[in-house]
Amino acid sequence: MILERPRPALPNFLVRGARGAVSAVRRQPVEAWAVAGIITALYTVFSIAQWNRFDTPSWDLGIFTQLAKAYASLDAPIVPIKGHGFNLLGDHFHPLLIILGPVYALFPSGLTLLILQNVLVGWSVLVITRLAVRHIGRLPGLFLGAAYGLSWGVQSAVAVQFHEVALALPLLALALEAYIEGRLRTAVVACGLLVFVKEDMGLTVFAFGLVLAWRFRDRYRAGLALALWGLGWLVLSVGLILPALNTGGTYDYSDRIDVAALLANPVDTLFIMLTAVEKYETLWLLLLAGGFLFLRSPLTLVMLPTLMWRFAAENPSYWGPDWHYNAVLMPVLFGALVHAILIARRSRRGWLRSYSAAVVPVVTVVAFMLLPGQPLGALAKPETYQQSPRWDAAHRMMDRIPAGSTVESGVVLMPYLVPETEVYWIGNENPPPDYLIVDDQDWSWGPTRPTSAEQHAEETYAGENYTLIVNEAGYQLVKRET
Numbered sequence: 001m002i003l004e005r006p007r008p009a010l011p012n013f014l015v016r017g018a019r020g021a022v023s024a025v026r027r028q029p030v031e032a033w034a035v036a037g038i039i040t041a042l043y044t045v046f047s048i049a050q051w052n053r054f055d056t057p058s059w060d061l062g063i064f065t066q067l068a069k070a071y072a073s074l075d076a077p078i079v080p081i082k083g084h085g086f087n088l089l090g091d092h093f094h095p096l097l098i099i100l101g102p103v104y105a106l107f108p109s110g111l112t113l114l115i116l117q118n119v120l121v122g123w124s125v126l127v128i129t130r131l132a133v134r135h136i137g138r139l140p141g142l143f144l145g146a147a148y149g150l151s152w153g154v155q156s157a158v159a160v161q162f163h164e165v166a167l168a169l170p171l172l173a174l175a176l177e178a179y180i181e182g183r184l185r186t187a188v189v190a191c192g193l194l195v196f197v198k199e200d201m202g203l204t205v206f207a208f209g210l211v212l213a214w215r216f217r218d219r220y221r222a223g224l225a226l227a228l229w230g231l232g233w234l235v236l237s238v239g240l241i242l243p244a245l246n247t248g249g250t251y252d253y254s255d256r257i258d259v260a261a262l263l264a265n266p267v268d269t270l271f272i273m274l275t276a277v278e279k280y281e282t283l284w285l286l287l288l289a290g291g292f293l294f295l296r297s298p299l300t301l302v303m304l305p306t307l308m309w310r311f312a313a314e315n316p317s318y319w320g321p322d323w324h325y326n327a328v329l330m331p332v333l334f335g336a337l338v339h340a341i342l343i344a345r346r347s348r349r350g351w352l353r354s355y356s357a358a359v360v361p362v363v364t365v366v367a368f369m370l371l372p373g374q375p376l377g378a379l380a381k382p383e384t385y386q387q388s389p390r391w392d393a394a395h396r397m398m399d400r401i402p403a404g405s406t407v408e409s410g411v412v413l414m415p416y417l418v419p420e421t422e423v424y425w426i427g428n429e430n431p432p433p434d435y436l437i438v439d440d441q442d443w444s445w446g447p448t449r450p451t452s453a454e455q456h457a458e459e460t461y462a463g464e465n466y467t468l469i470v471n472e473a474g475y476q477l478v479k480r481e482t
Contacts, residue, residue, distance in 0.1 A: 028126065028130055029129070029130050029133040029134070029138070029141070031129060031130075031133050031138055031141060031142040031145070032125075032126045032127075032129040032130035032133060032141075032145065033126065034142070035125055035126075035129045035142060035145040035146050035149060036122045036123070036125040036126035036129060036145075036149075037122070038146075038149075039121065039122055039125045039146070039149035039150070040118050040119060040121065040122030040125070042376060042379065043117075043118040043121060043122075043158050043376075044114075044115055044118045045379065046158065046159075046375065046376060046378070046379060047111070047114035047115060047117075047118060047158065047161075048111070048114075049378075049379075049384050049385050050114070050159075050161070051110075051111050051114065052385075052387045052388065052391065053384075053386070053387065053388050054388045054390070054391070054394070054412055054413070054416075056161070056411055056412045056413075056414070056415065057159070057160050057161065058160055058161065058411070059081060059411045059414060059425060059444070060160070060161060060162065060163055061110050061113065061114070061161040061162050061414070061415045062081050062110070062411065062414025062415045062417075062418060062423065062425075063079050063081050063082060063088065064097070064100070064113055064162045064163070064164075065104075065109075065110040065113060065162075065414075065415045065418040065419070066079045066080065066081055066088075066418050066423065067079055067088050067097060067100065068097075068100035068101060068103070068104035068112075068113060069104060069108065069418060069419065070101075071097070071098050071100055071101030071104070072100075072101045072102070072104040072105035072108070074101070076089075077089055077097075080406075080422055080423060080424050080430075081414060081423055081424065081425045081428075082425075082428075083247060083428050083429075084424075084428075084429075084430060084431060085247060086247055087245045087246075087247070089241075089242075089245045090242055090243075090244070090245030090246030090247065091242075091246070091252060092164065092198050092199060092242075093196075093198065093199040093233075093237035093238075093241055093242055094164040094167075094196070094197060094198050095196045096164075096167050096193065096196040096197050097164055097167070099167075100113065100116070103116055108419045109419060110415030110416065110418060110419075111415075113161075113162040113415075114161060114162060116162075116166075117157075117158065117161075117162050117163075117166040118158065120166045120167060120169055120170055121149070121154060121157075121158065121166065121169055122149075123169075123170040123173075124148075124169035124170045124172070124173040124331055125145055125148060125149040126145075127170060127173035127174055127177055128144070128145055128148045128173050128176075128177075128331060128334050128335065128338075129141060129142065129144070129145025129146075129148070129149075130145075130177075131173075131176070131177045131180065131181075131335070131338055132144040132145055132334075132338050133145075134181075135180070135338055135341075135342055136338060136341050136342070136360070140360040143360050143361070143364040144334065144337070144338070144360050144363065144364070146364065146367070147289075147334070147360075147363045147364045147366070147367040148330060148331070148334040150367045150368070150371060150374075150376065151289055151330045151333075151334070151367060152285055152289065152321055152326070152370055152374055153289075153321070153326030153327050153329055153330040154169075154327055154330050155374045155375045155376055156321060156322055156323060156324065156326060156327070156374075156375065157323075157324040157326070157327035158375065159375035160322075160323050160324050163324045163327075164197055164198050165197065165198060165324055165327050165328055166327070167197045168194055168197045168198070168201060168327070168328050169327060169328070169330075169331055171190050171191070171193050171194055171197070172190075172191075172194070172204075172328060172331040172332060172335075173331045173335065174186065174190040175187050175190040175191035175194075175208065176299060176331060176332065176335030176336075176339075177335070178190060179208075179211075179212065179215060179299065179335075179339075180335065180338060180339050180342070184212070184216050184219060184222055185222075187208075187212060188212070188222055188223075188225075188226050191204075191205055191208045191209070191212075191226060191230075192205065192226060192229055192230075194230075195229065195230055195233035195234070195237075196233075199233075199234060199237040199238055199242065200234070200305075200306070200309060201230075201328070202230040202231060202232075202233045202234030202235075202237070203230065203231075203234060203305035203306070203309065204230070204302060204305055204306060204328065205226060205227070205229060205230025205231075205233075206227045206228075206230035206231045206234070206305065207227075207230075207301055207302045207304060207305050208226065208227075208230075208302045209223045209224065209225070209226030209227025209228070209229070209230060210223065210224075210227050210301075211223070211298050211299060211301055211302060212226060213227065214298060215298070238251050238254075239251075256313045256314060256315055256318075257309060257312050257313050257314070262312055269312065272311075272312065273308065273311040273312055274311070276311075276316070276319050278316060278319035278320035278321075279311050279319045279320075281320055281321055282307075282319065282320055282321050282326065283307075285321050285370075286303075286329065286333060288363075288366050288370075289330075289333060289363060289366060289367070290333045290334070290336065290337050290363065291337065291359040291360075291362045291363045291366070293337060293340045293341065293344060293355065293356065293359045294333055294334075294336040294337040294340050295336075295340070296340040296343055296344060297336035297337070297339040297340040297343065299332060299335055299336035299339055300332075300333075300336045302332045302336075303329050303332050303333065303336075306325075306328060306329060307329075310325060337359070337363070340356075341356045341359065341360075344356035389473075390441075390473045390474065390475070393472045393473035393475060394413065394416070394473070394475060396470075396472070397437070397470045397472065397475050397477050398413070398416065398417060398420075400469060400470055400477060401417070401420070401421055401434075401435050401477070403420045403421065404420075404421065404422070405421050405422070405433075405434040405435055406421065406422045406423075406424065406431070406433040406434045406435070407421045407422070407423055407424070407433055407434065407435040407436070407437065408423075408424040408425070408426055408430055408433040408435070408436045408437070409423060409424070409425070409426065409436075409437045409439075409442075410425075410426050410437070410438075410439050410442030410443075410444040410445055411425070411442060411443070411444035412439060412441075412442045412443070412444070413437060413439065413442070421435075425444075426444065426445070427444070432461040432464045432480060433480065434479065434480050435477060435478065435479055435480070436453060436456070436457045436466065436477075436478050436480075437453070437475065437476070437477050438450050438453040438456060438475075438476040438478075439474060439475055439476075440474040440475075440476075441474050452476075453466070453468060453476035453477070453478045454466050454467070454468050454478050457478050457480075461480075464480055464481075465480070465481040466478040466479065466480055466481065467479050467481055
């Protein structure tokens, strides 16, 4: 008779942890899982379609893919796309992006970052939806969660591809949920982590800390400590850490806002902050997305620092509803809306109680009415799913570049090249690359594109000889002769 060896028992802490995880999953309202799953799937379909079309609206995806590749190799986040030897922690303060490393190590592709961003969005949708389901009802909560997931600020962020602010969405959602449900410690921890997402989030943490101190007046010290934490990290990162790690020894964005001039003349400052069509468009869309009622919640104050620094800046790209700058406002807006509904339900004003019951249908209708003009509206068009006609030619060309080579390229192909090569951007002063690509459809060349990649390379890198090895479908690839 053969006796079987008894299977070793799992350690108790692993068993308890697994049971706790399963229990936590089961406790989530089914509506929250449904909305989060659908929203994540929609954005993932959108991102994959973008990837297949070579739709690269900015150089940021290439930059963050290089950062993820460095972290996956346990290296410092040196990003040659930004410049030779450029440490990306000297550009913006985002140490939490170290979490990209393990994910990228498993799936080394720029597409990985796009999908991860969609998962982070989906996580925030789950939190906002479960908050709404618990406090305002299952059906209203479902629709409010959908309105948040489809909100214009989130869509714009996904459309311009990966940015560090994606990490802020679930953290903000968790902090807002904890605030409304009276869980002070969770609110402090979740919000406190935001300072490691990006330096300007310190202002958001500061504002949330003050609101928290007001909400928990019997334990106000925790809120004040959080406010000081946010302000302290803002000063430390902008004044010390970023200049120390920056190749130029400065904070690259210090010239965007003249703080001294703004403080010296508050009247002119207010005038500057409210004089641009793009700013009014942003404010109007915020009011519509929140059905105006969100203004009754003190959580609305958390949005002010972001709006103020953006509207005070001289860069017009900060002002409008496009790009990723409004993403961090969306969880706050919808968390404030849930809170405002709860406040309005206790109001003595009958019309306000009535509107609190109608506001969720209103914001849901607004979200769906805006949808055709927003990025996800493209999912209704067949051409969205068509792969770039140059897909095969581009990959044949990239396959000619040996792994580990240095290659200079425009923006469009950067995230596709990063996993196998060291990529430089055409707009920087770079060391002579092993390979150089001229893409006659790449927008980053501007109005004048080189007609001859060989001539362009040899003029740019005097004394070097380059040979054309690929000329297909508008792509020219030249190789440096050594």
